[in-house]
Amino acid sequence: MARSAKAVPWFLFAAGGTVIAFILPVMIFVTGLAPAVGLFGDALSYETMQAFVGNWLIKLILLGVIVLAAWHAAHRLRVCAHDFGIRADHTVAIVVYSVAAIATAATIIALLMI
Amino acid sequence: MSQRQIELEVLRYRPEMDDKPFFQTYQVPCEEEWVVLDALNYVKDEMDRTLSYRWSCHMFVCGSCGMVINGEPKLSCKAFLRDYKGKIRVEPLANFPIERDLVIVQDDFIEKLESVKPYIVAKQEKRVEDGEYLQTPAQLKAYKQYSMCINCLLCYSACPQYGLDEKFVGPAALALAHRYNMDSRDVGRSAREHVVASHDGIWACSFVGACSVVCPKDVDPAGAIQQTKFTSAVDYVTSFLPGGKR
Amino acid sequence: MSRKPYVREVPKTTWFLKQSRYQHYMLHEISSIFVAIYTGILIVGLFRLAQGPEAWNGWLAAVTSPIGIVFHVLAFVFALLHTTSWFKAVPQAMRIQRGESFVPGNLIVGVHYGVWAAVSVVVLLLAGVA
Numbered sequence: 001m002a003r004s005a006k007a008v009p010w011f012l013f014a015a016g017g018t019v020i021a022f023i024l025p026v027m028i029f030v031t032g033l034a035p036a037v038g039l040f041g042d043a044l045s046y047e048t049m050q051a052f053v054g055n056w057l058i059k060l061i062l063l064g065v066i067v068l069a070a071w072h073a074a075h076r077l078r079v080c081a082h083d084f085g086i087r088a089d090h091t092v093a094i095v096v097y098s099v100a101a102i103a104t105a106a107t108i109i110a111l112l113m114i
Numbered sequence: 115m116s117q118r119q120i121e122l123e124v125l126r127y128r129p130e131m132d133d134k135p136f137f138q139t140y141q142v143p144c145e146e147e148w149v150v151l152d153a154l155n156y157v158k159d160e161m162d163r164t165l166s167y168r169w170s171c172h173m174f175v176c177g178s179c180g181m182v183i184n185g186e187p188k189l190s191c192k193a194f195l196r197d198y199k200g201k202i203r204v205e206p207l208a209n210f211p212i213e214r215d216l217v218i219v220q221d222d223f224i225e226k227l228e229s230v231k232p233y234i235v236a237k238q239e240k241r242v243e244d245g246e247y248l249q250t251p252a253q254l255k256a257y258k259q260y261s262m263c264i265n266c267l268l269c270y271s272a273c274p275q276y277g278l279d280e281k282f283v284g285p286a287a288l289a290l291a292h293r294y295n296m297d298s299r300d301v302g303r304s305a306r307e308h309v310v311a312s313h314d315g316i317w318a319c320s321f322v323g324a325c326s327v328v329c330p331k332d333v334d335p336a337g338a339i340q341q342t343k344f345t346s347a348v349d350y351v352t353s354f355l356p357g358g359k360r
Numbered sequence: 361m362s363r364k365p366y367v368r369e370v371p372k373t374t375w376f377l378k379q380s381r382y383q384h385y386m387l388h389e390i391s392s393i394f395v396a397i398y399t400g401i402l403i404v405g406l407f408r409l410a411q412g413p414e415a416w417n418g419w420l421a422a423v424t425s426p427i428g429i430v431f432h433v434l435a436f437v438f439a440l441l442h443t444t445s446w447f448k449a450v451p452q453a454m455r456i457q458r459g460e461s462f463v464p465g466n467l468i469v470g471v472h473y474g475v476w477a478a479v480s481v482v483v484l485l486l487a488g489v490a
Contacts, residue, residue, distance in 0.1 A: 003307060006317040007347035014344075020395060021446040021472075024439040026480035028398060030487045031405075032432025036424050043487040044420060046413040052486075053409060062406070069399045076392035079320045082278075083389060085373035106403050113410035129364035185379065211365035219365050252460045274382055277370040321449065322385045340453035 009075045009097065016072025019065055027065075050114070059111045066107045074100035120144045120195060122153055124165065125205040127212050135212060137203075138162075144195055150202060151179055151190040154216075167216035174330055177266030180207050181216055187271035187328045207271040209280075223267060226283050229309045230291040235302025253298040260293035260338050262331040269325035269335050275318055282318040283309060285325035285335035292338035295345075311346045319343075388445040391438035398435050447472045 034040045042048055052058055074096040081092045120142045127135040140161055142153045151169055158165045169179040172191045179190040182205040184198065195202075210218035240247070269285035276282045291310050295303045309315055319339045326336040376382035401423065408419035422428055450472060451465030 003311040003346075003350060004313040004315070004317045005350075006313065007311070007343075007350040010317070010343060011347050011351070017442070017446055020439070021443040022476050022479045023483065024395065024398070025436060025443055025476075026483045027402075028432055028436045028439055030483060031402070032423055032428065033436060034487070035420070036429045036432070040487045046409075046416045049409055049416065053406070062402075066399055066402055069395055073392045073396035073399060076389060077396065080389050080392060083274075083320065083376065083386065087372075103399060103403060107406065110403060110406035110410055114406065127366055129366070130362065135366060135368075208368070209370070211367045213363065213365055252457070255460050255462075256457060274370075274375055274385075277375065278372060320389075321453075322382070323449070323452070324381055324385075326452070327381065334452060337452035337455065340449075341455065344453070 009071065009078075009093075012068065012071035013075035016068035016070075017076075019068045020072060023065055024069070053111075053114050059114070063107055063111055067104045070100045070103040070107075071097075116146050118144050118146060118195065120153055120198075121201045122150075122157065123201055123203045124154075124157075124216070125212075126165075126215050128164070129214060146196060148195050149191050150181075150183055150188075150193040150195065150204065153195065153202075154190060154204070165216075166214045175264060177264030180266045180268050180271065181205065182208055182271060187268040189266060189268070189330050192330055207267055209270055209273070209277040210267070218267075220267065222280060223265070223270060223284065223287070226287040227265070227290065230283070230287050230294075230306050231302055232287075232290045232294060234294065234297065234300050235305055236299060237301045247299045249298055256298070257293045257296035260289050260296065260333055260335075263290055263293070263333045263335075264331055266330060268328045268330060272324035272328040274322055274324070275320060279314075279318065281314040283312075283315045285319075285339065286333075288316055288319070288342065289333055289335035289338040292342050295342070307346070307349070310342060311350065316342050316346060388438075388441050391442040394431075394435040394438040395442070397431070398439075443476065447476075 030040060031044070035044055053062065078089070078092050078096050082089060086092060122140045122142050123137050124140065125135050126132070126138045140157050142156055142161075144153050144156070149172075151172060154165065154167055154169075158167075167179070167181070167190075169191065170176040171178070174189050174192045177189070180187065181190050182188075183190065183193050184203050187207060190204070204216065206212050206216045206218045210220065210222070213219050263286055265286060267286065270276050273282070273285055276284050288310060291306050294300045295306065311317070316339050319336075321336060321340060323336045326334045329335065376386045405416075405419050405423075408415040423432070447469050451468045454468070456463040456468070
């Protein structure tokens with residue numbers, strides 16, 4: 001049996017899982033829950049966000065968080081598919097990792113546009 | 115000692131006469147301090163000589179008497195009757211073919227255990243005259259926990275990935291590979307890699323963690339596998355860099 | 361004496377319903393669906409930000425719509441589920457040996473929660489102050 005290449009996406013899965021364990025709950029709170037109840041109203045205004053995301057350090061952090069989250073979710077969904085009885089691992093892997101790759105490219109493009 | 119009447123529901127299967135397994139109920143007079151194994155022994159001695167099951171030490175060190183008791187993989191010598199109310203259902207270990215009654219076919223596990231080279235692969239074979247290997251307490255501590263495995267197979271019974279795909283090398287075999295990889299006297303990690311780091315090795319594990327929960331010896335095979343994933347992944351990636359070993 | 365081992369089939373799609381520990385496992389695996397969708401929402405948000413105030417406000421309105429709120433509540437719950445199950449697993453996945461003993465698992469988990477709290481406070485401050 002040859003050594004499996006699953007090691008590589010697993011690294012991204014582990015890194016992504018760690019990053020989002022720390023930062024995702026508060027991010028979801030700030031972007032979705034808080035504005036719904038009127039908190040942080042100004043923070044999400046166009047002008048404030050433009051200035052905030054315009055900062056290169058913030059761009060780097062957002063890039064890291066979003067890309068790692070995407071690869072984490074992709075790998076986990078691959079395992080999920082198997083756990084739900086789908087026996088087409090090769091195809092599933094191609095699909096999920098392609099989506100993660102597209103998400104990576106899209107994030108880079110979007111951040112460059114801001 | 116006080117007595118208690120226990121209703122024991124046991125999965126039977128006689129290959130020479132049954133097409134499929136069925137449950138048989140026994141009313142067993144038990145002592146309060148008995149374990150499920152004692153109840154089974156009473157059945158075999160006094161009520162039904164045909165009941166077949168494995169057991170040996172009766173003190174949870176040999177690993178022979180693994181069974182599923184009320185849905186949970188346990189050593190029947192470690193399942194105290196006082197912890198159960200009502201009917202006690204006894205089945206053979208899950209995820210293994212049933213040979214007869216509570217006896218399962220272990221051949222798959224034995225093959226996998228052999229495939230991970232569960233022995234010291236030394237840099238150079240030492241003759242007895244060369245003296246012993248020296249190891250500090252700290253070096254011993256690094257692998258000791260994983261050496262406690264008694265091959266009872268409760269972890270394979272609990273592991274859903276093994277249940278879904280029999281090709282998975284499995285918790286105990288991988289924990290034992292880890293035990294030798296972590297042993298300072300051993301240099302066999304790369305020799306084990308083609309099994310351990312294969313698609314059916316550590317990478318088939320999705321860290322459900324049930325194996326470590328049911329382990330009667332606190333070996334923590336799930337932890338062993340996750341730790342192996344990290345070192346294996348680093349090895350895999352660095353093997354592609356110049357100077358990395360294949 | 362002929363052998364006829366009997367193989368019990370495991371249902372490939374519903375096996376996890378059989379035990380509560382498997383159900384719990386599936387729950388934190390499913391969190392990945394919400395992570396994936398939320399990541400998508402963020403990426404779209406970045407594009408809308410780049411496209412100007414009208415596009416951005418459109419995104420904001422969608423995110424705070426009833427469906428958006430329902431999704432965010434669910435995503436928040438699953439994100440917390442991921443965080444707690446991930447932190448709980450760290451001492452198993454990463455054993456730190458100091459001499460003859462290992463760093464206590466509780467300490468490792470405690471440090472993780474401490475960092476989590478610190479990160480959350482920093483982000484909240486950035487949002488509140490910005």
